[in-house]
Structure formats: C-alpha cells, structure tokens
Amino acid sequence: MKRLLSGNEAVARGAWEANILVAAGYPGTPSTEILENFGPMPGIYAEWCPNEKVALDVAVGAAYAGVRSMAVMKHVGLNVASDTFFYAAITGVESGLVIVVADDPGMHSSQGEQDTRRYCKFARVPCLEPADSQEAKDMVAAALELSEQFETPVLLRMATRISHSYSSVELGPERTLEPRPEKPTYEVNTGRYVMVPANARRRHPIMEERLQQIADWANGWSGNRVEMGDTSLGIITAGAAYQYAREVFPNASFLKLGMVYPLPARQIAEFAAQVERLIVVEELDPVLEEEIKLQGIACEGKSIFPLVGELSVETVRESAIRAGLLPASARPQQVALQMPALPPRPPVLCPGCPHRGVFVTLRKLKVVVNGDIGCYTLGSLAPLTSLHTCGCMGASIGVAHGVNKAGIQQKNVAVIGDSTFFHSGIPALLNVAYNGSSTITIILDNRTTAMTGHQQHPGTGYTLQMQPAKQVELEPVVRALGIEHVYTVDPYDLERLEVVLREAMDRDEPSVVIARRECALLPSVRKQYTPLRIDANKCIACGSCRRVGCPAIHKSEEVYAKTGRPKSEIDPLLCTGCEICAQICPVNAILFRSQLDAQPEEKA
Amino acid sequence: MTRNDLTTNFLLTGVGGQGTLLAADVVGLVGIQLNLDVKKSEVHGMAQRGGSVVSHVRWGERVDSPLIAAGEVDYLIAFEQLEALRYASLVRPGGIVLVNDYRIAPVSVSSGNDVYPDPAAEEQAYGDSLQRFLVPAIEIAQRMGQARVNNIVMLGALSHFLPAPVEVWLEVISGRVPERTIALNRDAFAAGRAYMQK
Numbered sequence: 001m002k003r004l005l006s007g008n009e010a011v012a013r014g015a016w017e018a019n020i021l022v023a024a025g026y027p028g029t030p031s032t033e034i035l036e037n038f039g040p041m042p043g044i045y046a047e048w049c050p051n052e053k054v055a056l057d058v059a060v061g062a063a064y065a066g067v068r069s070m071a072v073m074k075h076v077g078l079n080v081a082s083d084t085f086f087y088a089a090i091t092g093v094e095s096g097l098v099i100v101v102a103d104d105p106g107m108h109s110s111q112g113e114q115d116t117r118r119y120c121k122f123a124r125v126p127c128l129e130p131a132d133s134q135e136a137k138d139m140v141a142a143a144l145e146l147s148e149q150f151e152t153p154v155l156l157r158m159a160t161r162i163s164h165s166y167s168s169v170e171l172g173p174e175r176t177l178e179p180r181p182e183k184p185t186y187e188v189n190t191g192r193y194v195m196v197p198a199n200a201r202r203r204h205p206i207m208e209e210r211l212q213q214i215a216d217w218a219n220g221w222s223g224n225r226v227e228m229g230d231t232s233l234g235i236i237t238a239g240a241a242y243q244y245a246r247e248v249f250p251n252a253s254f255l256k257l258g259m260v261y262p263l264p265a266r267q268i269a270e271f272a273a274q275v276e277r278l279i280v281v282e283e284l285d286p287v288l289e290e291e292i293k294l295q296g297i298a299c300e301g302k303s304i305f306p307l308v309g310e311l312s313v314e315t316v317r318e319s320a321i322r323a324g325l326l327p328a329s330a331r332p333q334q335v336a337l338q339m340p341a342l343p344p345r346p347p348v349l350c351p352g353c354p355h356r357g358v359f360v361t362l363r364k365l366k367v368v369v370n371g372d373i374g375c376y377t378l379g380s381l382a383p384l385t386s387l388h389t390c391g392c393m394g395a396s397i398g399v400a401h402g403v404n405k406a407g408i409q410q411k412n413v414a415v416i417g418d419s420t421f422f423h424s425g426i427p428a429l430l431n432v433a434y435n436g437s438s439t440i441t442i443i444l445d446n447r448t449t450a451m452t453g454h455q456q457h458p459g460t461g462y463t464l465q466m467q468p469a470k471q472v473e474l475e476p477v478v479r480a481l482g483i484e485h486v487y488t489v490d491p492y493d494l495e496r497l498e499v500v501l502r503e504a505m506d507r508d509e510p511s512v513v514i515a516r517r518e519c520a521l522l523p524s525v526r527k528q529y530t531p532l533r534i535d536a537n538k539c540i541a542c543g544s545c546r547r548v549g550c551p552a553i554h555k556s557e558e559v560y561a562k563t564g565r566p567k568s569e570i571d572p573l574l575c576t577g578c579e580i581c582a583q584i585c586p587v588n589a590i591l592f593r594s595q596l597d598a599q600p601e602e603k604a
Numbered sequence: 605m606t607r608n609d610l611t612t613n614f615l616l617t618g619v620g621g622q623g624t625l626l627a628a629d630v631v632g633l634v635g636i637q638l639n640l641d642v643k644k645s646e647v648h649g650m651a652q653r654g655g656s657v658v659s660h661v662r663w664g665e666r667v668d669s670p671l672i673a674a675g676e677v678d679y680l681i682a683f684e685q686l687e688a689l690r691y692a693s694l695v696r697p698g699g700i701v702l703v704n705d706y707r708i709a710p711v712s713v714s715s716g717n718d719v720y721p722d723p724a725a726e727e728q729a730y731g732d733s734l735q736r737f738l739v740p741a742i743e744i745a746q747r748m749g750q751a752r753v754n755n756i757v758m759l760g761a762l763s764h765f766l767p768a769p770v771e772v773w774l775e776v777i778s779g780r781v782p783e784r785t786i787a788l789n790r791d792a793f794a795a796g797r798a799y800m801q802k
Contacts, residue, residue, distance in 0.1 A: 339729050
C-alpha cells in the first residue's frame with residue numbers, strides 16, 4: 001500500500017516498523033513532527049525532554065540497557081547535545097541507537113545553517129542521508145542494523161526539504177516487538193561505559209578502527225547506488241541535492257550516496273574512472289568534495305555550486321549553465337510581468353499574541369532587551385522593534401547578566417519563553433542569583449512550546465501522549481534558584497505590567513516577571529475569540545493602534561477630516577479580542593469586549 | 605527539456621493561518637488517488653506565524669524535485685491577492701492563476717511604511733501572459749456561514765481545470781476535515797466549482 005508521507009512521518013513509521021522502544025527529543029523545526037508521530041503509536045515509549053542533551057542521554061541509556069532507541073532534534077539541538085554525542089561515540093552502544101538530526105539549509109526557521117555532517121566526522125559517527133520519504137523510512141532500519149553490527153551510534157541526517165516534503169512510501173510490515181515484560185537484568189560493563197581516562201584511552205583506538213571497517217563495508221552497501229547514464233558527466237550527490245541534480249541532468253551518470261560519512265572509497269574511485277567529468281552536487285559545506293579530493297580524485301563542487309543557502313532546481317541549473325555544463329537554452333521560458341513594488345510579509349506575532357503586550361510595554365520603557373528563541377524573537381521586527389539580541393536557546397539571561405556586569409546607562413532585561421526557560425534558562429538564572437546582578441528576567445509563559453506547534457513541556461502538565469504529568473510551576477522553581485522578587489502578571493493587562501516592570505527596574509537586586517497568558521492559537525483559546533470593532537466616529541486616525549503591530553488592524557478607507565489621514569479598521573476574521581489595542585487607543589474608539597456585549601446588535 | 609511533459613505543477617500560496625497547507629494536502633492526495641507519483645513540499649515553523657506561506661505540489665509519472673522550478677508552475681492557487689503577485693512570475697507562460705478576492709495587509713502596510721499594490725497595478729501586472737481568475741471565495745464561504753472554508757471553495761474552482769473526477773476530490777476532502785464539517789466542506793467545494801463553470 002502506497003502512502004503519501006512527509007520525511008518526518010516516514011522516519012517515525014520506520015522507527016515503529018524497526019522495533020524502536022524508546023525515543024526522546026526536544027521540538028525544533030524541521031524535526032518536530034517525528035516525535036509527535038510516535039504519540040499514538042502503540043509500543044513505542046516517546047517523550048519530550050527539557051532539552052536535546054537530556055534527550056540524547058535518555059536514548060543512550062536505553063541503548064546501554066539493550067533496547068533500540070532514537071533521539072530527535074534539529075541541527076542546533078545537536079550543539080546542546082554534543083557532549084553526549086561525543087561520549088556515546090567513544091563508549092559505543094549495545095543495541096541500535098539512531099540520532100536523527102534535521103538540518104535547515106536556507107535557515108527557514110533557524111539562526112544558522114551549520115552542516116551536521118561535520119559533526120559526524122568530528123565525533124567518528126557514521127551518517128546516513130535520505131533523499132525522499134521512502135528512503136527516510138528505510139534508512140531507520142538500516143541505521144539500526146549498522147549501529148548494532150558495529151556497536152556505534154548512527155546519525156540520520158534530515159534536512160528541511162526532506163523532513164517537510166511528502167512523497168509516496170511503500171509501507172513495511174508492522175512491528176513485531178512488544179514492550180519487554182520480562183525485565184532483563186542490566187549488564188554491568190564498567191570498562192566500556194565509565195569514561196575515565198584509563199577506559200577512554202582504550203576505547204579511542206577501537207573507535208578509529210571501527211570507522212575504517214564501516215568505510216570498507218559501505219562499498220557494498222545498497223544504499224550507495226550507481227545509476228549509469230551518459231558517461232561524459234558523472235555526478236556524486238546525496239539527499240535533496242540528488243533530486244535537483246536528477247531533474248537538471250536527466251541523462252548523466254550518478255553515484256547517489258546514502259551514507260555520507262564515512263565514504264565508500266572504492267566505489268567512488270570506480271565511478272570516477274568511468275566518467276569523463278566528475279562533479280559533486282551537495283547542499284551547504286563541501287563535505288563529500290573534500291573527502292573525495294583527499295582520496296586523490298579530481299572533482300568539481302563548490303567552484304560550480306553555491307556553498308551558502310538551500311539548493312533548488314534553479315540554483316543547480318543556473319550554476320551548471322555558468323560552468324558550461326548545460327546550454328543557456330536549458331532554462332525554461334518565463335513570463336516577464338510588470339510587477340509593482342511588493343511589500344514583504346515576514347512572519348509576525350499573531351493577532352492576540354500575549355507577547356505583544358510585553359513588547360509594547362518594553363518599547364515604551366526604552367530598555368535593552370536580550371531575547372531568546374521562540375515566537376517572541378519576532379518582537380525584533382517593526383513596528384515593535386523591541387528585542388535587541390538573540391543568539392541561541394537559553395542565551396537571553398546570561399547575556400543580560402553580562403551586559404549588566406559591564407555597566408550601561410539603560411536598564412536591561414531578558415525575555416525567555418516558558419519552554420526555553422526549562423530548556424536552558426535555569427542554570428543562567430541560577431547564575432544571576434548567585435553572582436548577583438539586577439537583571440530582570442521576563443518569562444513569557446504562554447503555557448506551551450508555541451513556535452514549533454504546541455508541544456508539551458514540564459510546565460504544561462501533560463506528556464507527549466497527552467497523559468497527565470507532574471506540572472512543574474515556574475514560581476517555586478524561580479524562588480528555589482535564589483530569586484527573591486517574583487511577580488506574576490497577565491500580559492494583556494498593560495497597566496499592571498508597566499507598574500510591575502517599573503518596580504523591578506527600581507531594584508538593585510535580581511527579579512523575575514512571569515507574564516502568563518495562554519498562546520492565542522491554543523484550541524481552548526480559539527473558542528473564546530470575540531472580534532473587536534472600532535467606532536469610526538471616535539477614531540482620530542492617530543495610528544497608535546497600528547503601531548502595536550497586529551495583523552488584524554489595518555488602514556480604513558475612511559479619512560479623518562481634520563488631518564486627512566486614514567482611520568483604522570479591524571478585520572473580524574483575524575481579531576481575537578485581546579484588547580491590547582483598545583488599551584492603547586487615546587480616545588477610546590476601540591470597543592472593549594464588555595462594550596460589544598452591551599451593544600450586541602452592532603457586534604462585528 | 606528537463607521536464608517530464610506529463611508533470612502537473614501546483615503552487616499554493618497564502619498567509620499563515622489561512623488553510624494553505626490543508627489545501628495542498630488535498631491536492632497531493634488527489635494525485636495519489638489518480639495513481640500518480642506525487643511530491644509535496646512546504647515550510648513550517650516561523651514562516652507560519654502570519655508570514656507568507658507557500659506549498660508546492662507536483663503530479664507526474666516520476667517526480668524528482670519536491671520543489672517546482674521558476675517558469676514551471678501550471679496552476680497558482682493564491683488565497684490572498686498580494687501572495688498571488690509575489691509568486692506569479694513563477695507561472696509558465698499561459699499558465700492559470702486562481703486568486704482569492706481577499707487582501708490581508710502586511711504589518712508593514714498597516715503601520716504605514718509600505719503600500720499595498722492597488723487593483724489597477726495588479727491588473728497590469730498579470731497582463732496577457734497568464735490566465736488570471738479572481739474568485740470571491742470568502743464571499744461564497746460567508747454565504748455558507750463559515751468564511752474559513754474559503755480554501756475549499758478555491759479547490760472547487762481549481763477542480764474545474766483538472767481531469768480528476770469530482771468524487772475523488774470529495775472523498776479526499778471528507779477524509780481530511782473534521783467530521784462535523786464534512787457537509788459544509790463538500791458544499792464549499794461544489795460552490796467553488798460551480799462558480800468557475802458559470
């Protein structure tokens with residue numbers, strides 16, 4: 001039976017068919033849906049962890065204890081988990097361990113486009129890379145077999161275009177394994193699993209030798225395949241790049257790699273000998289190209305194709321035309337349109353977003369804002385422009401503390417989401433308390449991991465499978481870390497928010513402001529939407545409401561006679577009724593919900 | 605040259621939250637029902653937060669790239685007028701552009717820094733090189749009592765141009781929307797199709 005599955009769905013299905021028992025991860029685009037898909041699957045235990053390092057430790061533990069396991073994260077998540085990644089490569093594993101890492105070429109939703117294949121060479125971990133959903137599913141089983149045969153973790157490298165593209169998949173047989181009822185004895189193996197120097201010194205040569213064996217084995221692996229065509233051009237490629245190259249060069253010869261580290265040297269040499277011109281088409285870094293050149297084989301790669309950004313049929317084709325590999329006539333005919341200037345439409349904080357109240361207030365208070373990773377990073381965009389630094393998960397609090405210690409004129413705050421605070425904000429806040437700075441940490445507690453699509457976390461009270469769980473409350477955690485001044489406010493209440501922030505700013509000691517209000521996209525909140533309305537007779541066209549940056553507010557065709565400027569209007573299809581604009585309006589022209597209720601016949 | 609002539613390429617564009625991804629799902633599944641090779645691609649995450657959303661769907665005997673190259677889009681289905689303009693140059697000469705008669709001002713426009721293209725400029729942009737159809741999908745959907753199904757109205761309009769039987773579309777849609785809204789969505793599809801056939 002053929003099914004249309006995304007790469008992420010296919011990985012989850014592959015894990016299920018291949019009898020994986022334990023899976024763990026932290027949400028991160030484009031990897032999130034893999035773990036989400038385990039939710040309803042019988043027989044797999046899957047969990048959201050506070051961060052990727054914890055998740056990888058969990059998967060390693062399960063593999064040490066003799067079951068097949070999987071850890072899932074986005075590329076920058078592996079930075080967080082890298083300490084574990086390296087020790088797991090040295091100890092190796094008993095049962096299959098697959099680490100799924102999704103890269104984001106083009107940075108659709110990331111702060112960088114680092115190439116995870118580099119990590120594999122660094123840590124001596126073999127790396128498989130699928131080119132469509134079928135391969136994504138099948139490579140989970142292949143990775144597990146490889147992992148068990150050579151007692152090593154195996155990395156499955158996904159990319160946005162593989163994770164979020166759908167293609168047809170022939171499903172395999174259903175899983176055969178049930179959770180272990182017999183509870184086997186844990187086999188102690190101190191020499192292997194305790195990485196004190198004496199043991200690590202013994203393990204290092206084993207790891208190097210293992211890599212050589214895998215490279216040799218890869219020469220005969222069916223996942224590395226030759227598709228011979230016209231021998232005037234030979235192309236070595238992998239992943240999404242293979243699909244673009246296939247489309248641009250339908251008649252060329254291909255060596256399509258399924259294992260991108262280590263490389264099958266013999267197979268590459270044989271292929272190279274059969275073609276006249278050898279090129280490498282790969283996304284991001286010249287990882288394959290460098291390895292092939294180290295082998296002493298001449299090839300062209302990044303001298304033709306871009307190193308930066310995501311590849312596409314166009315970029316591969318244009319690069320090939322420039323390099324003389326294709327005639328200019330290979331370009332499809334395109335229409336020439338007389339296009340007016342098009343305003344960009346970057347992502348914005350949604351209508352009703354509780355973060356908006358915080359950013360509107362921070363803008364007013366003119367403080368320096370150290371941001372973090374989440375929807376609230378969008379507070380940096382016009383017209384809010386009230387987020388001034390953002391580097392990676394958990395960075396906000398440490399950076400704010402550093403700015404504070406450096407001594408500046410303005411007040412300086414950190415903003416961090418609830419999920420991000422649990423992820424890596426806790427040690428940083430502990431540092432603020434311990435080393436004492438007057439840093440104000442604002443925890444934007446929208447009760448979910450919003451950016452990646454509403455995943456559960458330690459503060460939501462539910463597990464990945466939506467079972468009730470211990471709900472960790474922020475206030476006691478923050479107090480236990482040593483913070484004495486803790487405020488909880490509703491970010492829809494602008495007046496109270498400002499009073500609290502001003503009070504915190506007057507202190508010489510650290511404080512935490514928890515701005516608590518559910519994400520406006522949660523289904524329970526959607527049910528309560530009540531679109532507001534602007535009384536056009538009262539509107540003085542000052543534009544204050546439009547400067548809160550809400551997509552539901554736009555210019556009206558009606559003009560205010562005194563100034564000739566356009567009045568404002570609210571789109572009832574978009575407005576949630578959060579009332580932030582109504583609190584900002586200087587002439588009370590925006591009706592509050594209570595006022596709408598009083599005039600139901602005029603309700604929009 | 606590089607393109608299999610049996611391939612049909614659909615580009616669906618809109619603003620995050622409009623139901624663009626659901627519509628693309630339906631187009632992809634219809635292709636599967638027709639026993640074609642199908643690839644579909646979209647971007648999630650940050651782009652979904654009220655930003656410009658684009659989904660590629662390709663039907664064919666064999667489809668390689670999950671993305672459609674510029675100049676190879678056969679059908680552009682846009683759920684918002686500015687998002688139609690943004691991608692119109694990717695459509696092949698003579699290709700079909702279905703535009704929802706609906707505008708959402710980007711925040712840069714409502715805050716006064718940018719200008720939304722006026723209807724005359726829009727008209728001029730398409731010229732004679734593309735076949736553009738403006739579909740009042742919001743109005744049609746609102747008449748049925750639920751503006752949100754405007755995406756399905758648009759699919760009904762699209763179906764007019766394709767050989768796939770109506771029953772296949774309806775079966776796929778019914779399997780893809782909440783059960784209590786099946787009848788509404790079927791009606792929305794029929795209304796969109798009827799509008800195009802007038």
